[in-house]
Amino acid sequence: MALDTTAPVISAQNLDLVFQTADAPVHALSDVSLDIAPGEFVSFIGPSGCGKTTFLRCVAGLEQPTGGTLTVNGMTPEEARQARAYGYVFQAAGLYPWRTISGNIKLPLEIMGYSKADQQARVSSVLELVDLSEFGAKYPWQLSGGMQQRASIARALAFDADILLMDEPFGALDEIVRDHLNEQLLALWARTGKTIGFVTHSIPEAVYLSTKIVVMSPRPGRITDVIDSPLQKDRPLEIRETPKFLEIAHRVREGLRAGHLDD
Numbered sequence: 001m002a003l004d005t006t007a008p009v010i011s012a013q014n015l016d017l018v019f020q021t022a023d024a025p026v027h028a029l030s031d032v033s034l035d036i037a038p039g040e041f042v043s044f045i046g047p048s049g050c051g052k053t054t055f056l057r058c059v060a061g062l063e064q065p066t067g068g069t070l071t072v073n074g075m076t077p078e079e080a081r082q083a084r085a086y087g088y089v090f091q092a093a094g095l096y097p098w099r100t101i102s103g104n105i106k107l108p109l110e111i112m113g114y115s116k117a118d119q120q121a122r123v124s125s126v127l128e129l130v131d132l133s134e135f136g137a138k139y140p141w142q143l144s145g146g147m148q149q150r151a152s153i154a155r156a157l158a159f160d161a162d163i164l165l166m167d168e169p170f171g172a173l174d175e176i177v178r179d180h181l182n183e184q185l186l187a188l189w190a191r192t193g194k195t196i197g198f199v200t201h202s203i204p205e206a207v208y209l210s211t212k213i214v215v216m217s218p219r220p221g222r223i224t225d226v227i228d229s230p231l232q233k234d235r236p237l238e239i240r241e242t243p244k245f246l247e248i249a250h251r252v253r254e255g256l257r258a259g260h261l262d263d
């Protein structure tokens, strides 16, 4: 059977999620519909509490929507999780301090019972992808914050899943380091052709990285705008000064403002 390379990798239709809490129910996602095509870089931006993380966790099969449908690689999120369809990068690098960088990347592979040779080959290849080949034997505390975050990206890449889910991975880093990591992430995306879902609070970061920007607003968490970026795939950092870039950034800002006006 020929593989359908145009079918959405992630498809959400009228997704709803209500958390039952001790006080009132929280409507974290309301009527969220979104298709993500293979190889897209999709950013989710919106104020705190608008459901960005919740949406990513639904895709990862870590939260159960209370309504609507969601497929990942044509499967249920639970099936996709079992098939290791994605790697997940969290806001904090979350590396074990008692393991070396290689040891941290290897851990999930050890748990899944990969052979020693396969573990080693995968570790070398992902360390190279994030430009940390020289640092496999170091411990996390010996690396800068930006390098630790790259190591956690390497760990998420270790299974070579087609989808990378990233929840504000660079939020805690200073702007210069963040710029550098943004450039590196775009290069990695171009080289690997992965589909990326990326949560951020930063308008420039969303516009610089994405082929599609999803603007969300809270109470209830919903999509208020979806912007397909007209920017070329090859993006030097200086593109952020161009009128086209600023125009998209303006539209994102307007979308965020409109969401706030509903408060």
Ligand SMILES: Nc1ncnc2c1ncn2[C@@H]1O[C@H](COP(=O)(O)OP(=O)(O)OP(=O)(O)O)[C@@H](O)[C@H]1O
Pocket: 019, 020, 021, 026, 027, 028, 046, 047, 048, 049, 050, 051, 052, 053, 054, 055, 221
């Ligand atoms: N397990 C849970 N139980 C109850 N409420 C929850 C749970 N997880 C999230 N929420 C609520 O759902 C809403 C959406 O949360 P979510 O973390 O997805 O927002 P977010 O847009 O990622 O926010 P931030 O930018 O602060 O990370 C919030 O009001 C949050 O308090």
